[in-house]
Each structure stands twice: as C-alpha cells, then as structure tokens.
Amino acid sequence: MSHPLTLDDIRRAPKVLLHDHLDGGLRPETVVELAEAVGYTGLPARHPAELGTWFRDAADSGALERYLETFSHTVAVMQTREALERVAAECAEDLAADGVVYAEVRYAPELHLEQGLSLDEVVEAVLEGFRIGQERAAAQGRPIIVGTLLTAMRHAARSLEIAELAVRYRDVGVVGFDIAGAEAGYPPTRHLDAFEYMSRENAHFTIHAGEAFGLPSIWEALQWCGADRLGHGVRIVDDIEHLRAEGGGSEVRMGRLANYVRDQRVPLEMCPSSNVQTGAAPSIAEHPIGMLRELRFRVTVNTDNRLQSGTSLSEEFFKLSTAFGYGWDDLEWFTVNAMKSAFLPFDERLSLINGRIKPGFAQLKWATQ
Ligand SMILES: O=c1[nH]cnc2c1ncn2[C@@H]1O[C@H](CO)[C@@H](O)[C@H]1O
Numbered sequence: 001m002s003h004p005l006t007l008d009d010i011r012r013a014p015k016v017l018l019h020d021h022l023d024g025g026l027r028p029e030t031v032v033e034l035a036e037a038v039g040y041t042g043l044p045a046r047h048p049a050e051l052g053t054w055f056r057d058a059a060d061s062g063a064l065e066r067y068l069e070t071f072s073h074t075v076a077v078m079q080t081r082e083a084l085e086r087v088a089a090e091c092a093e094d095l096a097a098d099g100v101v102y103a104e105v106r107y108a109p110e111l112h113l114e115q116g117l118s119l120d121e122v123v124e125a126v127l128e129g130f131r132i133g134q135e136r137a138a139a140q141g142r143p144i145i146v147g148t149l150l151t152a153m154r155h156a157a158r159s160l161e162i163a164e165l166a167v168r169y170r171d172v173g174v175v176g177f178d179i180a181g182a183e184a185g186y187p188p189t190r191h192l193d194a195f196e197y198m199s200r201e202n203a204h205f206t207i208h209a210g211e212a213f214g215l216p217s218i219w220e221a222l223q224w225c226g227a228d229r230l231g232h233g234v235r236i237v238d239d240i241e242h243l244r245a246e247g248g249g250s251e252v253r254m255g256r257l258a259n260y261v262r263d264q265r266v267p268l269e270m271c272p273s274s275n276v277q278t279g280a281a282p283s284i285a286e287h288p289i290g291m292l293r294e295l296r297f298r299v300t301v302n303t304d305n306r307l308q309s310g311t312s313l314s315e316e317f318f319k320l321s322t323a324f325g326y327g328w329d330d331l332e333w334f335t336v337n338a339m340k341s342a343f344l345p346f347d348e349r350l351s352l353i354n355g356r357i358k359p360g361f362a363q364l365k366w367a368t369q
C-alpha cells in the first residue's frame, strides 16, 4: 500500500454492516425534533450538537448497563408510526451516504408499544421507513439494501413472540432475530424456546454474547442455542492464551471453544468503539480484533450504535486502519467476511460480492495506488 487510508477514501469503499441498532443510530437533530413533536420533556440537552455530545459522554460509562440507560431517550421518541418511519428512512439514507451497500439493522419491537402501537404495526412502520430510505438513497445514486433483525430484550419474557414476529415478516424484509440488553445474569438459554423455534423454521439468528460476560455466554449461544453469529463475541479471547516462543516472538494456544469458533467460521460482529465505551476492550489499539484478524477468525466490523459512539462504519474502519495499519486488502477481507455472513440468500450475497464489493475495491486500489 502506498499511503495510509484516509477517512474519505474509506467512505468511498462499498461496505457491509451487520450489527447496527435502529434506536442507537438517530440523528441528534431528529431526536430533538421528535421530542418536541411528541411532547417528550426528558431530553438531557436541547441543542442537537450538545445532545450528540451528551450521548457520547454518557455512553462512555465503562459498563454495559449504564451505556444502555441512554436508550431511554431514543426509545421515548420512537413510539408512533411517523417517528419510526422517519428514523428508519434516515437510517437507510445515512448508511448509504457512508458508502454502506448492505446493512442489517436491528431493534426491539417490544420497546415501541408505549403509545398503543401493536408489534405488527411497529414492524410495518419500520419496514416502510426502510423502503422509503432505500428509494431515496437509490435516487441519489447510492443504492443500499437494508434487512431488518428483530431483537428481543434478554431481561424480558417476550422472545418467543418476537421470534414468531420475525418469521411472520421474513418474506418482506425481516432477515433474522437477536437478543440484546444486559448480558450478566441473563444467559442466552433463558430464551431457548425462541431459538429452537427459529431453528425449526429454518430461520437465522444472532445473539449478543461475550460482550459484558465471558465464555459461558458464548458457549451457551453456540452450543445450546445454535446461534448463526455472535454479537460482539470479543471475550472469545479469554480462551486464547499467549505463550512466549523461543526467539522472543509469541505463539498462541487456543482452547476448544475458540477453536470451534474459528473452525466453524462463526462470524464475530465486532464493534470497536462501543466495546471501548462499555469497557469490553481497553482501547481501539488494544482491541482483540487485531489478534483475531491475524488468527483469521471470521471477523466483521460494525458500528453497534452510531449515536452513542458518535461514529459511522467508515470511522470504525478508519480508527482500525490507524491503529493496526490496515489497508485496502484488510478492509476488503472484513467486508467479504461480512457479506458471506449476512442473513441474505446465498445467490444475493454472491451477487453483492461479485457485483459491488470486488469491483468497488478494485477500482479504489487502482485509483489510490
Ligand atoms: O451493545 C449492546 N449490547 C447489548 N444490548 C444493546 C447493545 N446496544 C444496544 N442494545 C440494546 O438493544 C436494544 C434494541 O436495539 C436497545 O434499546 C438497547 O437496549
């Protein structure tokens, strides 16, 4: 590579995003406007710039539980059909403007029922918003495909219902299921019936695991629940031991779970900035993604919550590129990993890889050499 990648270079690359929360990606100005429209008076700041800073600072808490408290404000303004539609449309447009060509965006329908919407109405509003956003993005010459993942909250008891909802809407834009929320004390097996239902329906799911809790959570997610992918999964490094090799180099010894994850090519949805904010990683430079990429785990790069982290997928790649010296080949590798791991039919994944990702990177490599 002839020069370090700039943020602008990276924005032009065709990217794939598998882990992004709808209620963690609102534009600060939209939060302010929606709060005014629905009469929500609980916002901690009135001006969009201040509010954006507030979200970042509050999320910089060092603990997942406190990080999650910030969602009370976004969820509060996402309780009507209009609000959900707007937020989803803007999400699709913002991702497309950042150069994302395929995204899976998740949210928990059960959190949007406070003003009388039904679960089905919530899903329909969000799907309509994504349809509008995709149409606008295409009109601006930035086509994007957005799939939806329905999330159940792990402390609650509605996961089977949400899994059924995901299956009901699977032919019209919902591509999978997930559980999220506080991890410690809420193991994935609490929701085994929902995951077994998804498996019986030949449907896909990912599980937030190995973020705020370690190996047992990852093990349950894979070996009891049958997750297709791991949300974060960073703590898999607890099963990888560094040994000092002769001559001063280092060697690693992996436990059975880490080997299983690598052998089976289990996709890891890594979210570097979010992990630093919740204390799951000490810093970007010390993020396990560096080692896991070297060991050739099926690593993908994601945003988690663009609002709370004040980030975008391009910025996540830029930070990694700065910390680890990643160039186009690395970014393409992460992107192809993500596309291979998407909950989209095989032929559609292949067509995005061959039709958009490979030609896009080839052109950038040529233009910046
Ligand atoms: O990184 C995370 N770990 C666990 N839960 C999360 C994370 N980010 C967001 N949420 C939770 O998922 C819900 C639905 O989108 C959000 O409301 C938030 O509570």
Ligand SMILES: [Zn+2]
Pocket (backbone or CB within 6 Å): 019, 021, 180, 208, 231, 304
């Ligand atoms: Zn998440």
